[in-house]
Amino acid sequence: xxxxxxxxxxxxxxxxxxxxxxxxxxxxxxxxxxxxxxxxxxxxxxxxxxxxxxxxxxxxxxxxxxxxxxxxxxxxxxxxxxxxxxxxxxxxxxxxxxxxxxxxxxxxxxxxxxxxxxxxxxxxxxxxxxxxxxxxxxxxxxxxxxxxxxxxxxxxxxxxxxxxxxxxxxxxxxxxxxxxxxxxxxxxxxxxxxxxxxxxxxxxxxxxxxxxxxxxxxxxxxxxxxxxxxxxxxxxxxxxxxxxxxxxxxxxxxxxxxxxxxxxxxxxxxxxxxxxxxxxxxxxxxxxxxxxxxxxxxxxxxxxxxxxxxxxxxxxxxxxxxxxxxxxxxxxxxxxxxxxxxxxxxxxxxxxxxxxxxxxxxxxxxxxxxxxxxxxxxxxxxxxxxxxxxxxxxxxxxxxxxxxxxxxxxxxxxxxxxxxxxxxxxxxxxxxxxxxxxxxxxxxxxxxxxxxx
Amino acid sequence: xxxxxxxxxxxxxxxxxxxxxxxxxxxxxxxxxxxxxxxxxxxxxxxxxxxxxxxxxxxxxxxxxxxxxxxxxxxxxxxxxxxxxxxxxxxxxxxxxxxxxxxxxxxxxxxxxxxxxxxxxxxxxxxxxxxxxxxxxxxxxxxxxxxxxxxxxxxxxxxxxxxxxxxxxxxxxxxxxxxxxxxxxxxxxxxxxxxxxxxxxxxxxxxxxxxxxxxxxxxxxxxxxxxxxxxxxxxxxxxxxxxxxxxxxxxxxxxxxxxxxxxxxxxxxxxxxxxxxxxxxxxxxxxxxxxxxxx
Numbered sequence: 001x002x003x004x005x006x007x008x009x010x011x012x013x014x015x016x017x018x019x020x021x022x023x024x025x026x027x028x029x030x031x032x033x034x035x036x037x038x039x040x041x042x043x044x045x046x047x048x049x050x051x052x053x054x055x056x057x058x059x060x061x062x063x064x065x066x067x068x069x070x071x072x073x074x075x076x077x078x079x080x081x082x083x084x085x086x087x088x089x090x091x092x093x094x095x096x097x098x099x100x101x102x103x104x105x106x107x108x109x110x111x112x113x114x115x116x117x118x119x120x121x122x123x124x125x126x127x128x129x130x131x132x133x134x135x136x137x138x139x140x141x142x143x144x145x146x147x148x149x150x151x152x153x154x155x156x157x158x159x160x161x162x163x164x165x166x167x168x169x170x171x172x173x174x175x176x177x178x179x180x181x182x183x184x185x186x187x188x189x190x191x192x193x194x195x196x197x198x199x200x201x202x203x204x205x206x207x208x209x210x211x212x213x214x215x216x217x218x219x220x221x222x223x224x225x226x227x228x229x230x231x232x233x234x235x236x237x238x239x240x241x242x243x244x245x246x247x248x249x250x251x252x253x254x255x256x257x258x259x260x261x262x263x264x265x266x267x268x269x270x271x272x273x274x275x276x277x278x279x280x281x282x283x284x285x286x287x288x289x290x291x292x293x294x295x296x297x298x299x300x301x302x303x304x305x306x307x308x309x310x311x312x313x314x315x316x317x318x319x320x321x322x323x324x325x326x327x328x329x330x331x332x333x334x335x336x337x338x339x340x341x342x343x344x345x346x347x348x349x350x351x352x353x354x355x356x357x358x359x360x361x362x363x364x365x366x367x368x369x370x371x372x373x374x375x376x377x378x379x380x381x382x383x384x385x386x387x388x389x390x391x392x393x394x395x396x397x398x399x400x401x402x403x404x405x406x407x408x409x410x411x412x413x414x415x416x417x418x419x420x421x422x423x424x425x426x427x428x429x430x431x432x433x434x435x436x437x438x439x440x441x442x443x444x445x446x447x448x449x450x451x452x453x
Numbered sequence: 454x455x456x457x458x459x460x461x462x463x464x465x466x467x468x469x470x471x472x473x474x475x476x477x478x479x480x481x482x483x484x485x486x487x488x489x490x491x492x493x494x495x496x497x498x499x500x501x502x503x504x505x506x507x508x509x510x511x512x513x514x515x516x517x518x519x520x521x522x523x524x525x526x527x528x529x530x531x532x533x534x535x536x537x538x539x540x541x542x543x544x545x546x547x548x549x550x551x552x553x554x555x556x557x558x559x560x561x562x563x564x565x566x567x568x569x570x571x572x573x574x575x576x577x578x579x580x581x582x583x584x585x586x587x588x589x590x591x592x593x594x595x596x597x598x599x600x601x602x603x604x605x606x607x608x609x610x611x612x613x614x615x616x617x618x619x620x621x622x623x624x625x626x627x628x629x630x631x632x633x634x635x636x637x638x639x640x641x642x643x644x645x646x647x648x649x650x651x652x653x654x655x656x657x658x659x660x661x662x663x664x665x666x667x668x669x670x671x672x673x674x675x676x677x678x679x680x681x682x683x684x685x686x687x688x689x690x691x692x693x694x695x696x697x698x699x700x701x702x703x704x705x706x707x708x709x710x711x712x713x714x715x716x717x718x719x720x721x722x723x724x725x726x727x728x729x730x731x732x733x734x735x736x737x738x739x740x741x742x743x744x745x746x747x748x
Binding site for chain 2: 179336446449
């Protein structure tokens with residue numbers, strides 16, 4: 001494994017793969033905070049040059065976090081198809097990039113080789129790709145999933161209705177939900193972040209969303225994004241959950257900080273299959289985001305792009321219905337400004353899709369990040385072009401419970417009209433029946449929440 | 454991502470919600486004109502929420518107009534806002550941008566020097582250098598610069614019972630908007646409880662854990678840090694009081710007690726001052742703080 005590169009009259013030497021991977025990243029404040037980022041632009045390029053010549057076997061043979069000590073590494077290792085890996089093991093990372101971008105490499109070929117890739121290989125190629133590379137390659141990959149309806153088809157942009165309320169008021173939640181539905185949003189999931197992480201509160205919201213789904217025969221799925229243990233208690237008490245939710249980290253220690261491990265996820269998986277109300281086969285909703293491992297000091301000196309890729313390697317085990325990175329929620333010490341958050345959004349979406357994960361993105365920012373709503377407009381358009389499965393809808397992009405800004409019901413409707421995208425087919429049929437949409441466009445009554453009263 | 458909020462914030466939110474349901478007329482009466490904002494000593498608390506009037510339905514020909522009003526009244530979410538094509542109406546869009554502007558200016562603002570002078574607070578800096586670096590390097594906001602350490606050693610009474618520290622944190626506006634009320638009521642409360650006070654000062658570019666470094670220098674029995682919170686769109690002027698019994702290097706998050714959401718529509722500043730005093734008293738009696746404190 002060659003870890004040196006000559007550039008501009010200097011020889012750059014890196015001590016191990018971990019250092020190459022970290023320094024080959026585009027600039028991120030989180031890698032700088034961890035003290036592992038490239039010192040300057042030239043060193044960053046030297047690391048990219050070294051990485052481009054490494055083979056996929058080099059990456060697999062030098063685990064960044066050994067499987068012996070980390071169960072996420074084990075999950076990723078165990079998923080590798082050895083025959084397909086043997087076909088591509090001698091490819092360099094540069095060759096993998098070029099293979100993905102070739103005009104005769106289509107969805108089916110990518111789907112096949114993805115079974116021979118580890119999350120670290122996926123992260124490696126991402127570090128060599130430009131933003132437009134990430135858009136184009138991701139757009140080739142179609143990952144469809146089915147809970148109560150199918151989403152993820154080419155040409156479909158779904159939306160999560162996120163009708164959060166600062167005190168978990170059922171009435172207030174429904175008010176925002178009606179607004180969402182009236183704009184044609186809610187095909188990905190009716191998903192609520194609860195303020196109170198209690199089984200009782202989770203159950204109340206699952207029942208309330210299910211009531212509306214039954215009353216108006218809405219073809220979608222419900223979910224309340226509490227801790228998995230809380231959801232399991234609620235389900236045991238008879239709560240109707242189509243999907244179960246959990247936040248994931250890319251290391252075992254990171255997951256410990258989230259209060260989960262693979263054993264618990266296995267138990268929950270078994271439970272949602274036996275006691276969930278969703279049709280399936282895809283019954284999970286996961287959220288991730290660059291930087292969470294560093295924030296819980298569980299990063300093992302590994303860069304945040306690679307750790308994020310490992311989240312998708314773990315997610316894949318549970319065949320999720322939807323997964324999204326909450327890309328700009330974590331704060332400027334991990335993703336400093338709009339340039340970094342836009343890059344991270346495109347990286348995460350691509351890394352998930354390349355691992356056959358049904359990726360959505362919470363295109364978002366907090367008020368201490370150097371970003372504003374215009375930057376979210378930009379990232380949302382880029383992701384729509386990249387074929388993102390869904391984005392998040394909150395009223396006027398302002399989440400009054402989580403105190404951050406995402407994308408709005410208006411934004412999803414606008415992206416559909418501008419980018420010639422449609423809601424999930426089953427949902428669009430329902431929208432037509434309700435008179436909210438006609439030929440893929442909102443009708444004059446769209447935007448009136450009182451049609452659901 | 455793990456997105457949970459602490460119970461105290463929840464309580465504050467419930468309070469804020471209840472406040473919101475006060476008659477609109479009352480809210481309007483309390484609002485300040487938007488002119489001369491930079492000069493104003495008492496800028497309107499939530500900015501555009503008042504300037505734009507209470508939220509009303511913009512849905513034309515609604516199937517049930519009163520129904521839309523009912524929905525709007527049930528949530529602080531921006532609903533019933535209507536559209537032009539698929540885009541928001543201009544005024545709604547501008548209202549959103551105004552709230553964001555207030556939030557941004559809070560992060561990048563500086564605390565008023567006359568205010569600090571009024572309470573006799575001298576200033577020390579952390580190693581934050583500038584706001585941009587402050588945002589990227591929270592670790593640098595946790596250490597006082599050497600010259601600041603010298604100044605503290607020279608100016609402050611060592612080993613006091615109660616040490617008060619004020620910091621801008623993520624919202625200078627929060628200090629400007631709340632200190633004048635919180636500080637005197639805290640002093641009253643301390644004297645009512647018979648507690649003795651060290652020499653208070655201001656930390657520019659501070660993070661919560663700067664408490665530990667200050668604890669190492671001064672060795673107070675209890676320390677309270679009044680610091681600006683990360684601004685939201687609902688309030689950009691919210692302050693927190695972090696309190697700790699014998700803070701030292703290595704203190705963990707769960708050893709700290711916090712009262713958050715201190716602003717007129719959350720925990721009112723005057724009440725907060727009195728409440729902080731009684732929490733500090735309890736810490737001194739129980740010789741502990743954070744999750745171990747029984748209050």
